[in-house]
Amino acid sequence: MSATTIRVEKTEPNYLSVSDTTLSWLLTTDHKRIAVLYLASLTFFSCVAVAATMIVHAGLLTPHGGLVSPSNYQQSVTIHGVMMVFFLLFPAIPAVLGNFVLPLMIGARNLALPRLSRVSWYLYVIGGAIVLWSVASGEIGALWTFSPSPGTSRIPLAMLGLAAAILSSLLTSFNIFLTIHKMRTQGLTWFRLPLFAWSLYAFSIAFIVGILAGMFSLVLTVQRGFASQAVAATLLSQPLFWLSFQPTMFLSLLPALGIISEVITCFSRRRIFGYPLAVFSILAIPPFAFLGWGQYLLAEGETTFASVVCSLGNVLVAALVMIQLLIWILTMYKGDITLRAPMFYALGCAALLTIGGVTGLFLAALPTSVYLRDTFFALAHLHYVVAGGVLFGFLTGLHFWWVKITGRMYSEFWAKTAAVITFAGVNLAFFPHLILGLMGMPHRYQWYPEGLQPLYVASTAGMLVLLTGCTITAACLLWSLRYGQEAGSNPWNATGLEWQTGSPPVVENFAEAPEVVGEPYGYEPNPS
């Protein structure tokens, strides 16, 4: 983005060095500090989630679940699901990267509602603590969908924790929505808005609509008196649950798509191909994704008409994701490509998303979908989208903007090594699940036919590889904090406004509000 370049005085303290008391962190209204707080707590929750995941895998190593008791197994599956979905999947990109980068990207001093943003972090941490406590202290085997609930006393408490986490994500979404509307700097028209901002915008609206749609239907249903009977409540909880979470879970991929676009255009030194197409295809995804919400209910006996509509919605979503891939490929065409670490992650993400997208077609077509629902195939598809799309998208963005967040450069070599290992890990962990699903193996089964053991073991090995990759990533990034070279304000030679200020940025982001005078992504080939 061409803009007036702002010189930062060396002496002016940045957002990190301005003060370092605990209280100054806990009471901060600086979007950058809140993002860092989110990153720290998110890392903690992901350690818990990973530990639970490994217990699940241990429980599946032998065909008769010998290593882990059934109740511990179910508990671990629950922690894995709850933590991953509500505490990592939803907040990871919007609350860490979105909170940090978005105001910088649009030339704003802060989010539209900085205090609200702090409240959403409080809610996030409190919610996490409640859920962990309720799950760890009571027997809870209801899974993250809380499906067959009778008889477990801890569920209402855990629900409270989840409500806090969902509310936190709602507030973040609302804040992002307002910030994009109200806080854009002079000259930053809608069609000069970077794609990451667009994708956050689409996600925020979709998340708010998705959650509210679920809640309103719940209220209407209770009002009509259906839920007064326990049986009816069991039946209704399913559709209402998926009405909210089928689209929102998938749509948490949107911000990742935006990040990949940012990174590919930057390291290809080319203008993004078809900017309007990129914007419209991102905005078109949520409505069709909402059409597809009923796919989880196929076998429950919804009407054929409803099934067909859902199927159509999901087919169109798959086609729209293919358009994103086209944009990336054609941006690389005749580019001047340097394969730096963020680009490694971005290309890996594109490959994983392709697999996630095409396997989605099996779940969009009805007869195959009924067969594959609730089997390992559906599970693998979901994990290619979230572990492939969202995790890789998050890591792409984290490596791209880490230099801005910390002002330090990490080791290129180790970052790339970690990217390759993580990529191999995701594939090794989830490809066996695709095969298990095709064979008709239901998921959430601790007992399974003996002949299938090699596939389960391969998947566990893949998890270990994936874990190794993530550990190297964490070590590499932490190492940079102490030993990394100073990055300078714009090490990638990128065009976004966030690169027009120091790394780390000053508290007010910019010494004076920048003015945008041209299109985004005015990249030219590197002088050689």
Next chain:
Amino acid sequence: MVRGFSLLPEQASSFAQQVDRLFLFLTVVTVFFTLLVTGLVLFFAFRYRHGSRVRREGAKDTDLRLEIGWSLVPLIVGLTAFVWSAKLYAGIYGPPPADALEIFGVGKQWMWYFQHPNGVRENNELHVPLGRPVKMTLISQDVIHSFFVPAFRVKRDVLPGSYNMVWFVPTKPGKYHLFCAEYCGTQHSRMTGWVTVMKPEEYETWLTGGGSTSGVSGQGVMSNLSPEQMVAEGEKLYRQLRCNACHSASDTTRAPGHKGLYGKKVKLRDGSEIIADENYLRESILNPSAKVVAGYQPTMPSYGGLLNEERVHLLIAYLKSLSKSEERKKP
């Protein structure tokens, strides 16, 4: 024909082959697009790497023809799959043929229980004849379960509070996995069983032998009731619960009669009409005020909590018999 596709389990129902053809098509699409995208990404990343001497001029920032073309190809492929699959789905999950063998199934934490039309009952095992449509009427005693036979390529959720239906035509003798596919509690993965497809004459022998003939596993068979016995048991229950006190055959002032009710159109208080099928009968026993017949007050007490699904099934068997005797009397 599509057997090269060996990851999927055996094809043991008439649907299996049709579904597998769709599987094959989607696999080809999957492999094609995955190779295309990863291939192009790798090729471009190498060819246009920084420092390589290639022509970089003439790259366009936008190209309407290419954009439309690339958008249309996946869209057309997707819509082809959509139309094909919607048609197939409507066939598989549509109404069963009229001559289908009717088997009643109950899922509960954590077992399956099936009842054949002549009253033979079995647990966690299901025996079905080859080549004849089988209609399963399924209900759950507690939480949501799901009836999943991979070799038949069918899956249907088993819901508490409402009958769900699925049908299939077994085409290959053998023993196949039956799974519960909907998470239903800690012992979910133990809620499995076997479906045995038998030649029709073997099935007949098996049935008449009370389900425990030599060679086939009769372990799961509980007490068996013939259809006549079921009707008799249902009638006993009917009198025990004193249903006949109000639903009398001769006097219909207090409540509608039951003779010939099953399968008939019923006019309701709110003016709508409904076919008195199993789901309607079941609902009217357990939640009578939900759909009250025109001309009557909602005075009947609920029998929910008093009856388990098996006893409701007996009552319905009796109510159905009242319609059959009616039909027989007709010329």
